[in-house]
Amino acid sequence: MKKHLTAIAVLLGSAGMALAEGELQLFNWGDYTNPELIKKFEDETGIKVTITDYDSNDAALAKIEAGGHGFDLVVPSANYVQIYVEKGLVQELDLSKLSNHGNIAPQWMESSYDPGRKFSVPWQWGSTGVAVNKTAYSGDINTSAIFMDPPEELVGKVNVTPEMNDVLSLAIMYEGGEPCTEDTEILKKVRDALLEAKPKWQSMDYGMTEKMAANDVMASVYWNGAIFRARLQNPDVVYGYPKEGYPLWMDQVMLLSDANNTEEAYKFLDFIMVPENAALISSFARYANGITGSEAFMPEDMKDAPEINVPAEFAAAGHFLPTCSPKAQEYYTAIWTELQK
Amino acid sequence: MASRTFTASRLPGFATVAIVVFIALYMPIAMLMIYSFNAGDSIAIWDGFSFQWYERAWENEKVKEVTIRSLVIAGSAATISTVAATMAALATTRKKPFRGQTGIYVAINQPLMVPEIVTAVALLIFFAAIKVATGYQGLGYLILAHSAFCIPFAYLPIRARLEGMDLTLETAAADLYATPWWTFRRVTLPLLAPGIVAGMMLAFVTSLDDVVITLFVKSAGQDTLPTYLLAQIRRQVTGEVNAISTVLLALTVILLTTFFLLTRKRS
Numbered sequence: 001m002k003k004h005l006t007a008i009a010v011l012l013g014s015a016g017m018a019l020a021e022g023e024l025q026l027f028n029w030g031d032y033t034n035p036e037l038i039k040k041f042e043d044e045t046g047i048k049v050t051i052t053d054y055d056s057n058d059a060a061l062a063k064i065e066a067g068g069h070g071f072d073l074v075v076p077s078a079n080y081v082q083i084y085v086e087k088g089l090v091q092e093l094d095l096s097k098l099s100n101h102g103n104i105a106p107q108w109m110e111s112s113y114d115p116g117r118k119f120s121v122p123w124q125w126g127s128t129g130v131a132v133n134k135t136a137y138s139g140d141i142n143t144s145a146i147f148m149d150p151p152e153e154l155v156g157k158v159n160v161t162p163e164m165n166d167v168l169s170l171a172i173m174y175e176g177g178e179p180c181t182e183d184t185e186i187l188k189k190v191r192d193a194l195l196e197a198k199p200k201w202q203s204m205d206y207g208m209t210e211k212m213a214a215n216d217v218m219a220s221v222y223w224n225g226a227i228f229r230a231r232l233q234n235p236d237v238v239y240g241y242p243k244e245g246y247p248l249w250m251d252q253v254m255l256l257s258d259a260n261n262t263e264e265a266y267k268f269l270d271f272i273m274v275p276e277n278a279a280l281i282s283s284f285a286r287y288a289n290g291i292t293g294s295e296a297f298m299p300e301d302m303k304d305a306p307e308i309n310v311p312a313e314f315a316a317a318g319h320f321l322p323t324c325s326p327k328a329q330e331y332y333t334a335i336w337t338e339l340q341k
Numbered sequence: 342m343a344s345r346t347f348t349a350s351r352l353p354g355f356a357t358v359a360i361v362v363f364i365a366l367y368m369p370i371a372m373l374m375i376y377s378f379n380a381g382d383s384i385a386i387w388d389g390f391s392f393q394w395y396e397r398a399w400e401n402e403k404v405k406e407v408t409i410r411s412l413v414i415a416g417s418a419a420t421i422s423t424v425a426a427t428m429a430a431l432a433t434t435r436k437k438p439f440r441g442q443t444g445i446y447v448a449i450n451q452p453l454m455v456p457e458i459v460t461a462v463a464l465l466i467f468f469a470a471i472k473v474a475t476g477y478q479g480l481g482y483l484i485l486a487h488s489a490f491c492i493p494f495a496y497l498p499i500r501a502r503l504e505g506m507d508l509t510l511e512t513a514a515a516d517l518y519a520t521p522w523w524t525f526r527r528v529t530l531p532l533l534a535p536g537i538v539a540g541m542m543l544a545f546v547t548s549l550d551d552v553v554i555t556l557f558v559k560s561a562g563q564d565t566l567p568t569y570l571l572a573q574i575r576r577q578v579t580g581e582v583n584a585i586s587t588v589l590l591a592l593t594v595i596l597l598t599t600f601f602l603l604t605r606k607r608s
Contacts, residue, residue: 025561030572035403050562051403053572059556066465068472070561207578214386233382 024049024264027060027071029251032124034284041271047264064089064256072259073268075123078250079165079323081113090254092118097266100273108250108290112320121269122290124281125250127310127318128166130240131208131227136218141240142314144174146219148197155200157218159211162204164336166247167221169321173245180324182331191335198339212237225287228307239307241314248318250290282308370590377583394580395588403569404585411549411566414480418487419495419545425488426495426540427533434503435529450497452490460490461557468558478560486558487548494547495540498604502536535603542596542603550593 026033030053038049052071054060057080063069065087076084084090095101095118104117114120130146137153145151148171150158160167169179171194177186202217209226211217213233224239231237253272255265271277278289279297288308295303302308310318324332349355377395381388398404429449433442452460468482510532514524552567559568566589573582 027561030569030574052559052561053564053569055572062465063557066469068469068478068560070472070478210386210578 022047022264024073024261024268025071026051026268027054027064027069027074029053029075030055032075032251032285034280037272037277037280037284040277040280041268044271045264045267047261047267049268061089067258070260071256072261072265073253074256075251075253078111078113078248078252078320081120081252081254082323084254085114085119089257090119091257091259091262093121093255093269094266098270098273100270103273103275103278103291103293105290105292111250112322114252120252120254121273123251123253123272124285124287124289125248126224126287127241128161128163128170128221128223128247128249129227129242131212131220131222131230132238132240133212133215133218133234133236134238135236141238142243143240144170144242144244144246146240146242147201147221148174148193150197150200150219154219156202158201159203159205159208159217159220159222160201161206161208161221161223162340164332165321165324168332168335169247169319170221170242170245173319174242176244179247179319180322180328182325182328184331187331187335191338194335194339204340209233224307225285228286228302228305231305231307232301241310241317243314243317245317245319247321250320373583374587374590377580377587379580379583382579394584398581398584398588401581404566404581407564407566407569410480410563414483414487414565415545415548417484418491418548419541421484421488422491422544423495423499423537423541426492426499426544427537429492429496430499430503431529434500450493453493457490457553461554464554465557472560480563482558482560483555483563483565486554487551490551490554491544491547495544498540498543498600499533499536502533502539502604506532539600539603542600546593546596549589 024047026049028051033051038051041047042049054063057077060074060076061080061083064071064074064084074084074090098121101117101121104122108122108125109117111117130141130144132141132146132154134141136157137151139151146154147158147160165179168190171190172179172181172186175186175189175193177183177190181187205211208217208220208222209230212220212222212227212230215234215236227237227239231239253269255262255269259265272281273291275291275293276297278291278294279299282289282294282302283299286302286308376387378390378392379386379388380391380393426449429445433445433449447454464482464486468486472478472482506529510528511524514528515521519527550567551565552571555565556568556571559565564572566585570582570585573579
């Protein structure tokens with residue numbers, strides 16, 4: 001028994017020592033960090049990186065707010081960036097320590113939620129659009145009408161992802177409003193249109209990479225990277241950018257206020273802004289990264305992929321979703337609840 | 342003679358309902374297991390038989406790391422909770438009923454009744470304060486938390502076993518001048534052993550499968566197998582997740598089967 005206790009004590013002790021120098025604690029979404037990227041960083045700097053997974057912005061925020069977590073870097077989505085900043089959970093970056101900061105593409109430098117990128121470094125970004133199997137429908141796919149008013153050929157074959165913010169934003173922009181609007185006229189139109197469209201849908205579900213690839217679903221509201229992977233398996237799948245407006249999302253790395261390994265964290269932030277390394281991030285999770293010059297290092301199949309590189313004509317229709325006011329949130333929830341009945 | 346007692350199995354449609362329920366319960370799991378042997382990349386299109394996902398999972402360093410961590414936590418938590426549960430079971434069955442005994446039952450079985458998410462949030466806040474104050478962020482917190490919610494799972498089979506045991510043997514040992522310790526060591530404990538092993542296995546499985554509490558309590562670099570799996574399925578489900586789930590399921594089934602064999606009433 002004494003031997004066991006010693007073994008446990010050693011184990012506990014070693015886990016407790018995990019805060020030694022030359023270490024970095026990255027708190028990131030699951031299945032999102034390229035092991036090759038980490039290996040390259042470790043080889044170059046000698047810093048040992050430990051990755052811990054989370055599966056939602058809320059879970060990550062709750063743990064970080066509670067304190068005592070031991071993480072150095074976190075990767076929140078765009079609409080959570082302001083929350084982290086306002087609560088004082090993250091540090092303003094010392095740009096003099098980030099020699100590659102200029103590599104951030106101009107369009108991402110001037111983001112609405114972090115102007116000048118003083119708090120965050122881009123990780124990956126993508127869009128929510130509509131995917132269509134072109135054997136089922138050959139008309140214009142760059143419109144939210146695919147699910148708001150499905151054409152004859154797609155009736156009963158459309159899936160809508162059960163993501164409230166994405167779906168309602170698409171619907172509001174389709175009806176001519178702004179995401180997070182409190183204008184009840186527009187919201188009523190949105191609700192009526194959605195309720196009218198719903199009987200023409202097949203399902204409200206996830207897992208479309210597989211289902212679109214297998215021809216089980218002929219059209220879906222979905223994310224670009226997932227549809228890109230579906231198209232690699234099934235060339236009939238195409239991705240449309242709704243011209244009425246579509247949501248953009250970006251996840252970015254932020255340095256926590258109570259980080260234990262600040263110097264190592266700066267090295268990592270600078271490292272991922274090197275185009276070649278940014279391309280490694282993209283080659284794993286299959287989304288674009290926001291670093292100028294990374295295109296040259298992207299995997300062949302991603303270089304010209306229309307799902308990853310937004311065609312110029314549709315670029316202006318992409319919008320970051322703001323954090324909705326409590327009132328707008330209430331309207332959203334009310335419409336969403338009614339839609340799910 | 343026709344039996345007048347009510348038997349559910351004689352209700353009309355009993356077999357049909359039973360079959361439908363079993364299919365609904367086990368079909369998804371069967372599908373998960375079948376696709377863990379898929380040769381293709383998809384989890385929805387069958388491409389032939391292969392062990393590739395098992396090989397990939399086996400070669401995945403992260404999977405190894407989180408599995409070992411899960412086993413260490415489950416092993417420690419099962420040991421601690423079984424010791425505590427055995428003592429609690431002895432104290433609540435081998436003594437005259439005392440005032441407040443019901444209160445003690447409730448306290449011991451509290452983890453079964455309090456919603457897991459409530460415990461998880463409470464532990465998150467409580468442990469975070471300790472983590473900040475002491476600077477210690479090791480596995481101890483997870484082991485402690487798991488030990489606590491595993492106690493009722495270990496306690497119930499041990500107590501059931503104690504209640505079913507014949508007291509006369511212990512009385513006889515005492516009559517023959519065995520000390521209380523000697524009686525416990527030579528009579529009670531050997532008779533109780535199957536209950537203890539069963540309780541320990543149940544505690545082990547419960548700890549191994551836990552997601553909610555682990556998610557809230559884990560510190561940096563402390564993913565367990567279930568929290569790792571949860572984070573994997575968010576973006577893209579691969580056959581690797583199916584393969585790992587199948588292995589986890591097999592392990593759980595083996596342990597639970599052993600549990601039933603041990604607790605089965607001897608004829």
